[in-house]
Each structure stands twice: as C-alpha cells, then as structure tokens.
Amino acid sequence: xxxxxxxxxxxxxxxxxxxxxxxxxxxxxxxxxxxxxxxxxxxxxxxxxxxxxxxxxxxxxxxxxxxxxxxxxxxxxxxxxxxxxxxxxxxxxxxxxxxxxxxxxxxxxxxxxxxxxxxxxxxxxxxxxxxxxxxxxxxxxxxxxxxxxxxxxxxxxxxxxxxxxxxxxxxxxxxxxxxxxxxxxxxxxxxxxxxxxxxxxxxxxxxxxxxxxxxxxxxxxxxxxxxxxxxxxxxxxxxxxxxxxxxxxxxxxxxxxxxxxxxxxxxxxxxxxxx
Ligand SMILES: CC(=O)N[C@H]1[C@@H](O[C@@H]2[C@H](O)[C@H](O)[C@@H](O)[C@H](O)[C@H]2O)O[C@H](CO)[C@@H](O)[C@@H]1O
Ligand SMILES: [Zn+2]
Numbered sequence: 001x002x003x004x005x006x007x008x009x010x011x012x013x014x015x016x017x018x019x020x021x022x023x024x025x026x027x028x029x030x031x032x033x034x035x036x037x038x039x040x041x042x043x044x045x046x047x048x049x050x051x052x053x054x055x056x057x058x059x060x061x062x063x064x065x066x067x068x069x070x071x072x073x074x075x076x077x078x079x080x081x082x083x084x085x086x087x088x089x090x091x092x093x094x095x096x097x098x099x100x101x102x103x104x105x106x107x108x109x110x111x112x113x114x115x116x117x118x119x120x121x122x123x124x125x126x127x128x129x130x131x132x133x134x135x136x137x138x139x140x141x142x143x144x145x146x147x148x149x150x151x152x153x154x155x156x157x158x159x160x161x162x163x164x165x166x167x168x169x170x171x172x173x174x175x176x177x178x179x180x181x182x183x184x185x186x187x188x189x190x191x192x193x194x195x196x197x198x199x200x201x202x203x204x205x206x207x208x209x210x211x212x213x214x215x216x217x218x219x220x221x222x223x224x225x226x227x228x229x230x231x232x233x234x235x236x237x238x239x240x241x242x243x244x245x246x247x248x249x250x251x252x253x254x255x256x257x258x259x260x261x262x263x264x265x266x267x268x269x270x271x272x273x274x275x
Contacts, residue, residue: 001130002032003026003030003031003032003130003131003272004031004032004033004034004127004128004129004130004131004162005022005023005026005031005032005033005034005129005130005131005132005133005271005272006033006034006035006036006123006124006127006129006131006132006133006157007019007022007023007033007034007035007036007132007133007134008035008036008038008120008132008133008134008149008152008153009035009036009037009038009134009149010037010038010039010108010135010139010143010145010146010148010149011037011038011039011040011041011044011066011093011145012037012040012041012066012067012069012070012073012227013041013066013069013070013073013227013230013231014037014146015035015037015070015073015077015079015223016073016076016077016220016223016224016226016227017224017227017231017241018135018140018169018255019133019169019255020073020077020213020216020219020220020223020224021211021213021216021217021219021220021253021254021255022133022211022213022255022271023035023077023078023079023223024076024077024078024213024216024219024220024223025211025213025215025216026271026272027077027078027079027080028078028216031272032080032081032127033078033079033080033081034081034082034083034123034127034129035074035079035081035082035083036082036083036084036085036120036123037070037082037083037084037085038084038085038091038108038116038145038148038149038152039063039084039085039091039092039093039094039108039145040062040063040064040066040067040084040088040089040092040093041062041063041066041093041230042056042060042062042063042066042092042093042101043056043062043092043093043094043095043096043099043101044062044066044093044229044230044244045230045244046062046229046244047228047229047230047231047232047244048228048229051065051229054229056101062229063089063092063093065229066227066229066230067088069226069227069228069229069230070082070226070227072223072226073223073224073226073227074223076219076222076223076225076226077219077220077223078219081127083123085116085119085120085123085152086115086116086119089106090106090119091106091107091108091111091116092104092106092107092108093107093108093145094107094108094109094110094144094145094148095107095144096143096144097142097143097144102144108144108145108148109144109145109147109148113148113151113152113155116148116152117152117155117156118156120152120153120156120157121156121160124156124157124160124162124163125160125161125162128161128162129162129163130162130163130164130165130272130275131163131164131165131166131167131271131272132153132157132163132165132166132167133166133167133168133169133257133271134149134150134153134154134157134166134167134168134169135147135149135150135168135169136150136168136169136170136202136258137150138200140169140170140171140200141199141200142200150168153166154166154260157261158261163261163262164262164263164275165259165261165262165263165267165271166259166260166261166262167208167209167257167258167259167260167271168257168258168260169255169256169257170201170202170206170207170256170257170258171199171200171201171202171256172201172202172204172207172210172252172254172256173201173202173203173204174204175250175252175254175256176199176201176250176252177196178250179238179240179249179250179251179252180193180194180195180196180250182238182250183238183240183248183250186236186237186238188236188237188238189234189236189238189240189242189248190234191232191234191242191246191247191248192246192247192248193247193248194247194248194249198247199247199249202256202258206258207256207257207258208257208258208259208264208267208268209256209257209258209259209267209268209269209270209271209273210254210255210256210257210268210269211254211255211256211257211269211270211271212253212254212269213253213254213255214253214254217251217253220251221233221239221251224241224251230243230244231243231244234248238250239251257271
C-alpha cells in the first residue's frame with residue numbers, strides 16, 4: 001500500500017522549520033507527502049529591508065509573497081502536494097497573541113472551528129494519509145494560529161478511516177540544549193544565542209519518535225532559505241537560523257515527535273515504523 005504522510009501547519013515557513021527534514025526524507029523514500037498550510041502568513045515581520053514595505057500595515061502584500069516562498073520551499077523539499085486550508089486566501093494569519101490582526105474578518109482564529117475542521121477532513125479523506133503530523137496543544141510555542149491548527153487536526157484526523165497514527169512535532173529539550181551550547185562555544189553567531197529555557201521544548205521522556213534527518217539536512221536548509229522574509233540561515237561551523245526576533249536557534253539533525261494516537265510499536269525512529 002502506498003505510504004502517505006499529511007502535515008498540518010499554520011504559516012508558510014512552519015513546514016520547513018518544524019518538519020522540513022521529515023518532509024524531505026519521506027518524499028525521497030517514495031512516501032506521498034502533503035502539507036496543508038492554514039494561512040498565508042500575511043501578518044509576519046520581514047527580514048530583508050528591500051521587502052519591508054510588503055508588510056500588512058503598508059502594501060499588505062506579504063501573504064502573496066510568502067506563497068511564492070512556500071512554493072520554493074516545496075521544491076527544495078521534494079514536496080509534491082501542497083494545499084491551503086479552504087483554498088488559498090480563505091483564512092488570514094491571526095497575528096501574535098493579543099494583536100489586532102485577530103479581529104480581521106478572515107482571521108484564522110476567528111473562523112468557524114466546524115467549517116475549518118470540515119475543510120481539513122475533506123482534504124484528509126481525499127488524500128487518505130496513514131500518518132498525520134501537527135503541533136501539540138500549545139501550538140509548539142503558543143501562537144494562536146498554531147493552536148487552532150492543532151485543534152482542527154485533532155478534530156478532523158483521529159477518526160478518519162485512513163489515519164492510523166497522529167503525531168505532534170516538538171522540540172527536544174536535550175537536543176535544543178546541546179545545540180545552544182554549541183552555538184555559545186562557537187561564539188560567532190551574529191545573533192543572540194537563546195538562553196537555556198528561553199525557547200519552548202519538550203522533556204525527552206515524553207518524546208516517542210526521533211527521526212534522523214541528517215541525510216536531508218541540506219534540503220531542509222534550502223527550504224529554510226526560501227523563507228527569506230521570515231528567517232536568516234547562518235552558515236558556519238555551527239549552521240543555525242534566526243527568525244525576525246534575531247534569536248539564534250540550532251538546527252538539529254533529527255526531528256522529534258510525540259505519538260498522540262495510534263500503535264507505538266516500531267515507531268521509535270520512523271513515523272511509519274513497525275508496519
Ligand atoms: C515561526 C512562526 O510561526 N512565525 C510566525 C510568527 O512570526 C513571529 C512574530 O512575527 C514575532 O513577532 C517575531 O518576534 C518572531 O520572530 C516571528 O517568528 O507570527 C507571525 C504573525 O502571526 C507569522 O506570520 C509568522 O509565520
Ligand atoms: Zn507559524
């Protein structure tokens with residue numbers, strides 16, 4: 001049976017930041033991979049000064065520009081199917097918690113949970129994945145759109161006939177600490193290295209699945225570079241990245257998951273393991 005993996009993300013860039021390695025790995029292994037992105041990331045900040053006026057408060061063109069970044073990242077990852085929830089432009093980036101963007105009439109978090117869940121379920125029934133990946137209930141770091149993406153996925157996926165496993169992608173506490181220590185020891189990052197405990201992570205005792213993505217790290221880096229409005233990739237002794245907040249973050253050679261539903265047998269190092 002053809003293996004199929006579906007990943008549900010909030011903004012263009014999340015697919016590469018959180019799961020770029022597993023997308024590249026499984027696509028290379030012949031798994032059919034589909035990413036659903038819930039918004040166009042219209043409310044994002046912008047790194048390159050030459051693009052600064054695209055922001056929502058000025059030309060309000062960032063969403064369209066990021067759709068192009070998303071397409072380029074898909075090519076870098078070997079991703080062959082990408083969907084926007086409800087169709088491109090249906091749901092708008094709600095902004096960080098507490099910002100007025102949440103009041104926009106098309107804001108993702110202001111939309112109907114029932115409608116959005118039905119839109120996702122329609123995609124799941126059409127694609128028929130055995131494995132579905134999204135964020136944990138905190139959305140990874142608390143962004144309202146990430147939390148809503150978790151909510152609709154956990155409403156739509158578990159009882160879909162094809163779905164056998166649902167995973168939450170998380171940051172490994174241990175891998176993050178090692179990566180930050182390497183960045184501090186290297187001492188050459190142009191960005192501030194996050195302090196221990198500053199970035200959200202999951203205790204490794206809760207992690208069920210560690211997928212080695214070292215063979216696909218270059219594809220992940222290329223996909224990250226495609227999202228130039230949102231982040232900077234720093235090449236060097238310790239290749240790392242920083243979002244628009246200019247906080248240096250490591251790029252581990254594995255991606256980490258917590259099995260939220262399904263049979264854990266054989267899933268220690270492979271989302272499809274044991275089958
Ligand atoms: C990775 C991610 O989810 N990015 C979101 C996030 O962007 C952050 C936001 O602009 C914050 O104010 C910055 O300090 C941080 O560096 C950014 O990563 O929220 C944006 C607005 O909702 C969203 O467009 C972006 O994809
Ligand atoms: Zn996001």
